[in-house]
Amino acid sequence: GPRSLMPNPKAGTVCAAEDLPRVINEAKAGRVEFRLDKTANIHVAIGKASFPAEKLFQNFAALMEAIKKARPTGAKGTYIRKISVAATMGPGLKVDPLQAVTISLEE
Known part of the structure; x- marks a missing residue:
């Protein structure tokens, strides 16, 4: 969507089944993503x-x-x-x- 809230493979919010344990561990470890806004x-x-x-x-x-x-x-x-x-x-x-x-x- 326009606010980038939908799952997106580029943002790392969609992953393959074999990558699921790694993604879960990263989320539990406190992974934070940052992006620039329009300004x-x-x-x-x-x-x-x-x-x-x-x-x-x-x-x-x-x-x-x-x-x-x-x-x-x-x-x-x-x-x-x-x-x-x-x-x-x-x-x-x-x-x-x-x-x-x-x-x-x-x-």
Whole structure:
């Protein structure tokens, strides 16, 4: 559909029967997919308010690494311009994009 809610093999929501155990394990492990909206923004949950700060940081670092890996090779200039982190209905907290891109999972 127009909101991309229907199962789609490209999005990984339709799989062959032999891949079913792998897909179930990925879903249980907390696999999160992200896409750009019409204005090139990414909206993705990195955790819940009940998560400890270390877990939220790990999830944010993993998201940043995934975004860096997904960067097209032909993309020029600043790839990430602004970052804000917010609760569902809360105000957004700005994050410095230059520091965020240097975050790694080893920290």
